[in-house]
Amino acid sequence: MxxxxxxxxxxxxxxxxxxxxxxxxxxxxxxxxxxxxxxxxxxxxxxxxxxxxxxxxxxxxxxxxxxxxxxxxxxxxxxxxxxxxxxxxxxxxxxxxxxxxxxxxxxxxxxxxxxxxxxxxxxxxxxxxxxxxxxxxxxxxxxxxxxxxxxxxxxxxxxxxxxxxxxxxxxxxxxxxxxxxxxxxxxxxxxxxxxxxxxxxxxxxxxxxxxxxxxxxxxxxxxxxxxxxxxxxxxxxxxxxxxATVIDTTHEFSDASALEAKTFVQGNATEAKGMGWEGARLPSWFETDDFWPAGKPHTIKILERLQEHFPTIESDGATKISIGVATGADKAYIISQDAVCGVEPDRLMPIVMADDIRAGFLKPPTKLLLNPWDENGKLVDLAAYPRFAQVLGSHEAVKKRFVAKKNPLTWHRTIDKVYPELAERPKLLLQDMKAQITPVLEPGGFYPHHNLYYIVSSTWDLEVLGGILLSRIAEAFVSAYGVKMRGGTLRFQAQYLRKITVPRPETIPEDVAQRLRAAFRSSDRDAATLAAEEAYGLPACSL
Structure with missing residues (x-):
């Protein structure tokens, strides 16, 4: 056996x-x-x-x-x-x-x-x-x-x-x-x-x-x-x-609570709650192999409705969610503006870090990326940039990376390719780990670091989209589908942000768009939520 x-x-x-x-x-x-x-x-x-x-x-x-x-x-x-x-x-x-x-x-x-x-x-x-x-x-x-x-x-x-x-x-x-x-x-x-x-x-x-x-x-x-x-x-x-029924429980849930919840499941009510539990009845279950949501049944019921009626952020093909550049050796590739050490200017790219948006707004970034990629997406010839090669090569960790050992002739590459045009585009930035969803506008000029997720779009006014993302509706998607760390910290990774459904920008009335824009600029989460509920066609204070 x-x-x-x-x-x-x-x-x-x-x-x-x-x-x-x-x-x-x-x-x-x-x-x-x-x-x-x-x-x-x-x-x-x-x-x-x-x-x-x-x-x-x-x-x-x-x-x-x-x-x-x-x-x-x-x-x-x-x-x-x-x-x-x-x-x-x-x-x-x-x-x-x-x-x-x-x-x-x-x-x-x-x-x-x-x-x-x-x-x-x-x-x-x-x-x-x-x-x-x-x-x-x-x-x-x-x-x-x-x-x-x-x-x-x-x-x-x-x-x-x-x-x-x-x-x-x-x-x-x-x-x-x-x-x-x-x-x-x-x-x-x-x-x-x-x-x-x-x-x-x-x-x-x-x-x-x-x-x-x-x-x-x-x-x-x-x-x-x-x-x-x-x-x-x-x-x-x-x-x-x-x-399908969903029951969410707390530590107060007991045998008596289970009897109440079971009565709800076997009945016809759409929502109910009792000691240590609350439940909701969904018209169907999530017919997908993608992540299934978790959380308050009332919230899951709302998300199920929104997923049925609205597209995801990237569905228009003109909006992209991604992560910033991973170097594999940040101490070598990322330097302070006052420590350029004579590196050739066109090998220096301003970079925005998580610390620059941690307060909920963009502080003037002070870091630079030693960029080994040219404007065509090809690795530069180190012979043409001797100072860049010398500064980068002085860090043993660079050549010890797997990506460098795999191809020693391109030891100077970052793990991710750098696309210079991305730096110039306006973008919404989100920290990977934070207690609440907090999008921050970077108007252009900086490349995002790999501890940041970014959204770029040719169809959205990013301040309007930022207002929707600031709302508790958007946060509910991430909370339901994502990983919650100890202390309630959420992970705002691309795979979870891609679950958020949004109204099409052209369907949002101008007065609602203006309220979303104003709420985003003032970081007013309550105002953003009320405006977003109207944009989605939800009753006020649904969440």
């Missing part, structure tokens, strides 16, 4: 609290009022029975209510685990439940043999066309998997790409074994919804399945021990996509 983790590594088991288990079983419809004796359920990682024992209890109650003999339930359940000790513990506890229910010894042993197996869910033979898959998949990082086993996992399960953790494979196989109309209910890390390695799984779900409900539970005490896996309850069905 292959072992899925390296020696000394835990097998990723985290034990789920009872009320969380009950919530998931209720959400997928595994309830005693149904004839569960006619259904088939698989639990891929039984552990010591946190899910499996309540499942057995519900099955036995349903059998009693529908007058079905216990001995005929062998095909109703299938649970397995990689660790023999867990299987044995679960067998003993299940045996007790069956005995109390009145099963004979022969029936007990027959059911245990049918229901519980020692095995690897990703490699071994399991039932197909099942009605339910539920549980808490193991959380094991890709780096901690045995090399041979990981290779076999990745060979079999195409969603396990990049740095995908093992639970991604569990999702794929669980979805694959569902019968038409079947449902998956997991409590699991939700990082796959909004990072690169989750893209194949998002594509699979959005193309062939329906997301029914997502409960974000990052701060909830959902497990018997503390974990840092950013968990969420996710319910996915093998059916056509319809309405």
């Amino acid at each position: 292959a072992v899925a983790a390296r020696g000394g590594i835990e097998h990723g088991e985290v034990f789920t609290r009872q009320w969380v288990v009950d919530t998931i079983l209720d959400l997928v419809g595994y309830t005693v009022d149904q004839d569960l004796t006619q259904k088939k359920l698989v639990e891929p990682s039984i552990g010591s029975g946190a899910f499996f024992l309540p499942i057995v209890t519900r099955l036995l109650e349903s059998a009693r209510a529908h007058d079905v003999a216990i001995g005929s339930l062998g095909g109703c359940l299938f649970g397995l685990d990689l660790q023999p000790g867990h299987v044995e513990t679960c067998r003993e506890r299940t045996e007790t439940l069956l005995s109390v229910a009145g099963a004979s010894e022969e029936e007990i042993q027959s059911l245990l043999a049918s229901w519980l197996k020692h095995g690897d869910f990703l490699l071994d033979e399991i039932p197909w066309n099942v009605d339910f898959v539920v549980g808490n998949p193991p959380y094991i990082r890709s780096d901690d998997l045995d090399d041979d086993v990981e290779a076999e996992y990745r060979k079999r399960w195409r969603t396990m790409r990049g740095r995908a953790d093992i639970y991604v494979g569990f999702y794929e196989r669980s979805l694959a074994i569902l019968a038409e109309g079947g449902k998956l209910g997991y409590i699991c890390a939700d990082r796959w919804m909004r990072n690169a390695y989750g893209k194949p799984l998002r594509a699979l779900v959005s193309s062939h399945y329906a997301v029914e409900s997502v409960w974000q539970m990052h701060d909830v005490d959902a497990f018997e021990s503390q974990v840092s896996a950013y968990p969420a309850i996710t319910v996915v069905a093998k059916t056509e996509q319809g309405a």
Whole structure:
């Protein structure tokens, strides 16, 4: 039997609290009022029975209510685990439940043999066309998997790409074994919804399945021990996509809160809130393999509407979002204006740094870039620029860079090519990391450093666009799709800025455009938000 983790590594088991288990079983419809004796359920990682024992209890109650003999339930359940000790513990506890229910010894042993197996869910033979898959998949990082086993996992399960953790494979196989109309209910890390390695799984779900409900539970005490896996309850069905519910929770969320939230999910209300939670009902889910949003359900509902009706910033083909120049050795390439050391003037390019806009406005930049590229995008001949070559060559770090070692004849190049015309264009600048979105106008004359993201456009008045980006609407996109650091700091990277949808500039009334322009110039976030809401056709104070 292959072992899925390296020696000394835990097998990723985290034990789920009872009320969380009950919530998931209720959400997928595994309830005693149904004839569960006619259904088939698989639990891929039984552990010591946190899910499996309540499942057995519900099955036995349903059998009693529908007058079905216990001995005929062998095909109703299938649970397995990689660790023999867990299987044995679960067998003993299940045996007790069956005995109390009145099963004979022969029936007990027959059911245990049918229901519980020692095995690897990703490699071994399991039932197909099942009605339910539920549980808490193991959380094991890709780096901690045995090399041979990981290779076999990745060979079999195409969603396990990049740095995908093992639970991604569990999702794929669980979805694959569902019968038409079947449902998956997991409590699991939700990082796959909004990072690169989750893209194949998002594509699979959005193309062939329906997301029914997502409960974000990052701060909830959902497990018997503390974990840092950013968990969420996710319910996915093998059916056509319809309405979907989103629940966001706080540390106050409890078993009583879960009952309230479940009532909302199973009802018709469009929005609701209770102790430690709030929820929204979306008309559909996000039909894309791109990042899925996270955050307040009310906000997600607004973003879903905006994405349906407005284009993204770059969609006009005349607006570009990108990042500034990476040199690979800033201490060599970036110098102060008072330290030019006789370098040939046409090898010096004014550069704007993150520090120059950190206060929320543009301070006069004081740095210069030693630029090895000419106006045609070609590397300059060092023989024609001896002083430039001498100053740059005096830094050992320059020639130690990978890009220099790869081609020693072009050791003086920056990692990124420099395009002189970019320096002259007006641009909006954004710091990579900041608590709030804060676009700053650079009217032209400076090249952006790689700690800055920039926007250039031939269709937008950049001050009007800057007003939209200053608004809480634009920030909501970045917050929903991006990475939030400790302390609430957001990452304003190009991949997240590209998610922002905007009205077409020609559709914005002139008075609204003027309000956006004025709000941007005065850094008035409230005024920018009110004007942006009008530009989007949203009610005032939507966010």
